[in-house]
Amino acid sequence: MPEPEVVASRYARRALWKAAIKWPMYAVAVMPVLLAAGWRLGRGELVRPDQLLLFLLAAVLLLAWENLANDVFDADTGVDAQGKPHSVVNLTGRRDRVASLANGCLLLGLALMALVAWRSTPAVLALVLACCGLGYLYQGPPFRLSYRGLGEPLCWLAFGPLATAAGLLALGPAGARAIPWKQAIELGAGPALATTLVLFCSHFHQVEEDSVHGKRSPVVRLGTARAASLVPWFVALVLAFEWAPVLAGQWPLTALFGVVGLPPARALIGLLRAHHAQPEKIGGSKFLALRFQALNGLGLAFGLALGPWLLP
Template sequence: MAEPKVVASRYALWQAAIKWPMYSVAVMPAFLAAGALQGLELKPRWEQLILFLLAAVLLLAWENLSNDVFDADTGVDSKGKPHSVVNLSGRRDRVALAANCCLVLGLALMALVAQQSQGAVLLLVLACCGIGYLYQGPPFRLSYRGLGEPLCWLAFGPLASAAALIALAPAGVFDGAAIPWSMALELGAGPAVATSLVLFCSHFHQVEEDAKNGKNSPVVQLGSAKAAALVPWFVVACFALQWLPILRGIWPASAFLGLIGLAPALSLIRLLQRQHNQPERIIGCKFLALRFQALNGLGLALGLALGPLFLGR
């Protein structure tokens, strides 16, 4: 009777290793760009959206798999992460090969997207991939120096938003024009704070393991209590950056729909305030952060898309 439990446990580990809910962070810039363009009555190119989403998922799969490979090299995942793909498979070489295949396929799809829009799309995505490597790859490993969150904000905020806007916009909108940095920053800044919060919360349950292996995450540097006290400020910053364009009259009031992410954000804040130093009880806190990120981003995208109805256009 013990064997089914072992199988179930291994199955659960593989589910955790695949991290399918985490792909919300990969697709959100494209959904936000589609919502913003729809709100401006610039019909997004839906075939481009599908290709962009597939490419984004493949590129995040590359980052997740290669992160497991690089962390296996440093030993940071040896005990504290049984759901590492390297630990589960026991084959670092095959995981590295799968990661590289995801990278090549993702960039190939993104090159196709760029061919049908502008070359700047591929350049921006390559910059995101470069940041992904700086985050985790040798000899840089900037995540080991506590720089993961700002790098995450840059990649999933203005860079990914600019790429998605150019890729999805109807022909002629951005053709030959400069990269729409202002619009990309306005659109991506707040949601990227929520994405960075997901990464920030992934450190809480492995503070001792990270410190032991030289991974100086922000939670290691600050301590779990001070780090938990920062979580409400992540949430405030996310909403403030989204509400500023509404208050300035740039976005419609329907963009307040991003508030549907508030409930999981409050649950996350309460959980970490009470149990920040109990790893076994907060191991899932990053999924509360992810629920906040997903609901907030989808609410904002929908609110922007519905803008013409509220404005009477």
């Protein structure tokens, strides 16, 4: 029978791997195309299920590349050496293998996205390549724009207009030429801001480590108190972007279903207001932000899709 210390070590390592895989984070990858599907269904259009499934799988693979590549790049700068035991590089001790796995996810994800584009329009692949380019600018050398506090705008652009436009084209009729920027911005602005909030909240518990290694995240620049005071404005702007089309009569009232994300948003605001400067108490803040992002986005997508069925 294993010694208690051995059992405890196994459970601890299993918990670290669970944190490293970050499976809840993949809600941010799939949200743009789910919103696109809800929008098209709400307009009485057919959604091609094969395209939807291919896009979802490709999006998950591309986010896996982003996460693994970020672990590799952070290992190079040393920012994860002490404060992130669940880094895949730290867990395996094999930067080379993690880099190879990341590149494999990238190639397979792009191959699947190329298939989606071939079955719809080449613009899909171009938009997704732009998203990947922003992902590399975020953390990859020599740019490392996240170290300059520019990660949040890049996040909004990638998961907002670009990914949403790609989703709208992928699920639409084959051969479409014009990129639906207006619809993509209108549909993606609020949910992408919720995704950006997840990134913003991931900085609170590692301010000291980021400062030491020259990573000037928005929370480092503003300080935890001022940064925490911005979180209610993030939530308010997400809802404002989503409610404006409803008030203008462009979306059905059921689009307000996105409010199901408010309970975790309120919990997040309260947590950061009370403990913004206590890293040991706010490590889970990004997961509250993620719960808000996922529930809000799913509520909006279902609300758009169900509008014609539930409203006369």
